[in-house]
Amino acid sequence: MLVVWRNGFFLVVIMSSSSFKDFKARPTGRSASRSVERSADSAPAKPYVRLPLMAVRIEQVRQVLDEVLTWQFAADSVVSHWFRAHPGLGIRDRADVAEAVYDVLRHLRRYRQLGESGVGPAVRRLAIQGLAATKVRQNIYEVLDPGEQAWLDRIDQIDPVSLPLAVRESLPDWLFERIKAFDDLPSLVHALNQPASLDIRVNPMKADRDDMLADLTKGNAVRHSPVATPYSPWGIRLAGRPSMNKWHQFEHGLIEVQDEGSQLLALLVGPKRGEMVIDFCAGAGGKTLLLGALMRSTGRLYAFDVSATRLAKAKPRFARSGLSNIVPVVIDHENDSRVRRLAGKAHRVLVDAPCSGMGTLRRNPDLKWRQSAQSLQELMALQTKILASAARCVAPGGRLVYATCSILTEENEAQVEGFLSTHPDFELVDAAPIMAARADLHIQGPYLKLRPDVHGTDGFFAAILERKKLSIEDVSEMPEIVAQITTDD
Numbered sequence: 001m002l003v004v005w006r007n008g009f010f011l012v013v014i015m016s017s018s019s020f021k022d023f024k025a026r027p028t029g030r031s032a033s034r035s036v037e038r039s040a041d042s043a044p045a046k047p048y049v050r051l052p053l054m055a056v057r058i059e060q061v062r063q064v065l066d067e068v069l070t071w072q073f074a075a076d077s078v079v080s081h082w083f084r085a086h087p088g089l090g091i092r093d094r095a096d097v098a099e100a101v102y103d104v105l106r107h108l109r110r111y112r113q114l115g116e117s118g119v120g121p122a123v124r125r126l127a128i129q130g131l132a133a134t135k136v137r138q139n140i141y142e143v144l145d146p147g148e149q150a151w152l153d154r155i156d157q158i159d160p161v162s163l164p165l166a167v168r169e170s171l172p173d174w175l176f177e178r179i180k181a182f183d184d185l186p187s188l189v190h191a192l193n194q195p196a197s198l199d200i201r202v203n204p205m206k207a208d209r210d211d212m213l214a215d216l217t218k219g220n221a222v223r224h225s226p227v228a229t230p231y232s233p234w235g236i237r238l239a240g241r242p243s244m245n246k247w248h249q250f251e252h253g254l255i256e257v258q259d260e261g262s263q264l265l266a267l268l269v270g271p272k273r274g275e276m277v278i279d280f281c282a283g284a285g286g287k288t289l290l291l292g293a294l295m296r297s298t299g300r301l302y303a304f305d306v307s308a309t310r311l312a313k314a315k316p317r318f319a320r321s322g323l324s325n326i327v328p329v330v331i332d333h334e335n336d337s338r339v340r341r342l343a344g345k346a347h348r349v350l351v352d353a354p355c356s357g358m359g360t361l362r363r364n365p366d367l368k369w370r371q372s373a374q375s376l377q378e379l380m381a382l383q384t385k386i387l388a389s390a391a392r393c394v395a396p397g398g399r400l401v402y403a404t405c406s407i408l409t410e411e412n413e414a415q416v417e418g419f420l421s422t423h424p425d426f427e428l429v430d431a432a433p434i435m436a437a438r439a440d441l442h443i444q445g446p447y448l449k450l451r452p453d454v455h456g457t458d459g460f461f462a463a464i465l466e467r468k469k470l471s472i473e474d475v476s477e478m479p480e481i482v483a484q485i486t487t488d489d
C-alpha cells in the first residue's frame with residue numbers, strides 16, 4: 001500500500017488486500033468513503049484510489065472535532081448537525097464517529113499533551129487517539145504514515161499513572177482546583193470519564209417495573225440486557241445506547257428516559273395527591289413527569305421555565321404520559337408576576353437549578369471545556385436568585401428541594417448555606433432517613449449526594465429546605481401573610 005500526504009489528506013494509491021477486505025466487509029463503510037473519494041479522484045495513480053475505512057474514519061472524526069472544538073455549540077448538537085449533513089452514513093459509521101469524538105472530549109487534556117510529540121495536523125492527532133482508544137488499535141495503526149506510527153508507538157509506552165491526575169483524567173485547571181480536596185477524587189473523576197449506561201423508568205401511572213422488565217427482556221430491548229436499577233423503584237438500566245423513540249412502550253408513554261439520580265430526586269420531593277407543587281426549572285419536563293405521576297395526576301403541578309423551547313419539548317412528553325395535572329408556564333424571569341402570584345401557596349417546590357453540569361460529564365464531556373470559572377460565577381448568581389424567588393412560593397410547613405446535577409461545592413452546599421443564612425424561616429431537613437425509607441439508599445446526609453463511582457448515577461446534589469410553620473405571634477407580625485390567608489379563604 002502506498003500512502004501519500006496531499007492537501008491535508010492521506011491518499012491511498014494502492015490498496016492493501018487486508019484493508020480492501022475490511023472495506024468490502026462493511027457495507028456502511030462504502031458510503032463513508034464517498035465523502036473523501038473526491039480528493040482521491042484527483043490523484044493520478046491507478047487502478048484504485050480509495051481510502052481504507054479507518055483512514056476515512058480519521059478524516060470524519062477530524063472534521064467533527066474541528067467544529068466541536070470551537071466550543072460554540074454543545075457537542076451533541078454539532079454531532080447531530082454533522083450527521084444530518086452526511087445522510088449517506090450508516091448506523092455503524094455514525095456510532096464510530098460519535099464514540100471517537102466523545103472519547104477525545106473526555107480525554108482532551110491528556111491527548112493534547114501526548115499529541116505534542118506527534119507529526120501532522122494537531123486535530124488529526126486527536127482523532128487518531130480517539131479512534132485508537134475506541135476501535136481496534138491495529139486497524140488505525142495500519143493506515144497511519146510511518147511518522148505517525150512511530151509517535152503512536154511512543155505514546156503507547158507512557159503509563160497514564162505516571163501523569164498528574166488533572167492530565168490523566170483531563171480536568172481543566174478551573175475544575176481541578178475546585179474538586180482537588182474531594183474524597184476518593186481519582187475514583188470520582190475516572191467514573192465521570194466513562195460513558196454512561198442508559199437509564200429509563202416506567203410511568204408509575206401506566207406500568208409496573210417487573211412487568212416491563214419481563215416485556216423488554218423478551219422483546220425489543222433484549223440486546224440491551226435490561227436490569228432493574230438498584231435504588232429507584234421505577235428504574236431500568238440498559239446497556240449500550242438503544243434508540244427507543246420507536247419502541248411501542250415509549251410511544252404509549254409507558255417508559256421515559258431518565259437517569260436514576262433524577263428519579264431519586266422525585267422521590268425526595270415526595271409530592272402527594274391533591275397538593276400544589278411547582279417544578280420551578282422544569283426544562284423539557286423530565287422531573288415534572290415523575291412528580292405528576294407521584295401525585296397520581298391530581299392536584300396542580302406548575303411547570304415553570306424561562307425557555308419556551310424547552311417547555312415546548314416537554315409538551316409531547318406530558319401528552320404521552322396521560323397526566324392531566326400539569327400546567328406548563330413560560331416565565332420571563334424568576335421573579336415574574338406569575339411566580340409572585342403563588343407566594344406562600346405551594347406544598348412542594350423543586351428547584352432543579354441551571355448549573356455547570358459537572359455531574360453529567362459521562363454524557364456531556366464537552367461541558368468541562370465549555371464552562372469556566374466565570375460562567376460558574378454567573379450560574380451561582382442565577383441560582384441564588386432562583387432559590388430566593390422559589391422560596392417565596394413555599395407554604396408554611398411546605399418544602400423546597402434545591403437540586404443540581406453538579407458536584408461543585410459552590411453550586412451545592414455553599415448555595416444552601418447562603419440561602420439558610422438569609423432565610424431564617426427555612427430549616428434544613430436531613431435527606432438520609434427519607435432516602436433510606438423511600439429507596440433503601442443509605443446516605444450520610446443531610447444532603448443527597450450521588451456519585452457515578454459510588455451509585456452508578458450522574459453526579460447529583462439535593463437539599464430539602466422546610467419552611468417553618470407559623471406561630472400565632474408570627475402571623476400577627478406579618479400583615480401580608482394575614483392578607484394572603486384571608487384572600488385564600
Ligand SMILES: C[S@@+](CC[C@H](N)C(=O)[O-])C[C@H]1O[C@@H](n2cnc3c(N)ncnc32)[C@H](O)[C@@H]1O
Nearest residue numbers: 281282283284285286287306307334352353354
Ligand atoms: C437543569 S435544567 C432543568 C432540567 C429539568 N428539570 C429536567 O428534568 O429535564 C435547568 C432549567 O432551568 C431553566 N432556567 C434558567 N434560568 C431560569 C430562571 N431564571 N427561572 C426558571 N428557570 C430557569 C433553564 O431553561 C433549564 O431548563
